[in-house]
Amino acid sequence: MPxxxxxxxxxxxxxxxxxxxxxxxxFYLQVRSGQRVVSIALEKQQSALLAEKIDEILDQLITVKGxxxxxxxxxxxxxxxxxxxxxxxxxxxxxxxSLGWDPTVAQVVVEAYPISDADDDDDDDESHxxxxxxxxxxxxxxxxxxxxxxxxxRTREVVGAGRPACTLCGYPMDADGHTCAFxxx
Numbered sequence: 420m421p422x423x424x425x426x427x428x429x430x431x432x433x434x435x436x437x438x439x440x441x442x443x444x445x446f447y448l449q450v451r452s453g454q455r456v457v458s459i460a461l462e463k464q465q466s467a468l469l470a471e472k473i474d475e476i477l478d479q480l481i482t483v484k485g486x487x488x489x490x491x492x493x494x495x496x497x498x499x500x501x502x503x504x505x506x507x508x509x510x511x512x513x514x515x516x517s518l519g520w521d522p523t524v525a526q527v528v529v530e531a532y533p534i535s536d537a538d539d540d541d542d543d544d545e546s547h548x549x550x551x552x553x554x555x556x557x558x559x560x561x562x563x564x565x566x567x568x569x570x571x572x573r574t575r576e577v578v579g580a581g582r583p584a585c586t587l588c589g590y591p592m593d594a595d596g597h598t599c600a601f602x603x604x
Contacts, residue, residue, distance in 0.1 A: 425450075425457045425510065426559045428526075433562055435466050435574040436504035441582040442593050448513070448531065449504050450560055456505050459531055459558055460512040463578060470574035472518050473527055473567050480520070480564070488525045490564045498569035511556050527567040531558040 427433070432451040437444040446466045449458045461469075480490045514534035521528050533556055562570060582591035588599050 421554050423554050423556045424559055425556065427452050427457070428524075428561045429563065430560065430566075432500065432505075433560055433566060433570055434500055434502075434504070435461070435470075435570070435577050437577060437580075438504065438507060441580070442591065444581065446577075447504060447507055447509070448529075448558070448560075449507065450558070451505060456508075457510050457558060458504070458507045460509050461531075462513075463581070465513060465516065466574055467578045469516065469518065469529070470571040470578070473529075473571040476518070476520055476527060477564060477568055477571070488522075488564055491568050494569045494572045495565045498565050500569060500573060510558075521561065524561065526561040526563055529558070529560040529562070531560075533557070 427450045430450050430452045432449070435446060435448055437446050439445055444463070446461045446463055447458045448461055448466075448469075449456065451457075477490050480486070480488055481492060511533035513531045515532045517530040519528045519530075520526075582593065584590065585592050585597055585599055590597075590599075
């Protein structure tokens, strides 16, 4: 099965954004380089964890003696991106992700793979044609340290912009009402 790799080195834009109202949002990792735009769907938890782990990598790099990669402690103001997503055409829904650091180019590397269909395989021979293997996709994103710091900050803000939490039980409140899970005395 051939794999189509959407590879971005030094992208013009890399952001997490959402479509839909709080409580029904779909999260997207969108990357743009020139006219090429790739949008992959993620879960809210995947987005939050990605931001957390990117910050962990950057914070760890700061502790390297002399900070040879010039890792910023805060988001550089010129890299703040509060714009909405470009037109979204979902390429795939993200399953597994990997995150790393490439010291040869001083970039954070994010790899995203689609949800595997192996779990949904019901041995239906009609759905599998041996003469036409399905193409799979993956995303490889390389971001310089400043862009990665801005990406993580924006992602935390997008994740935190969901439904407000109930002050009693802490569960999200919907616009059309809330059944509080706070136990009565």
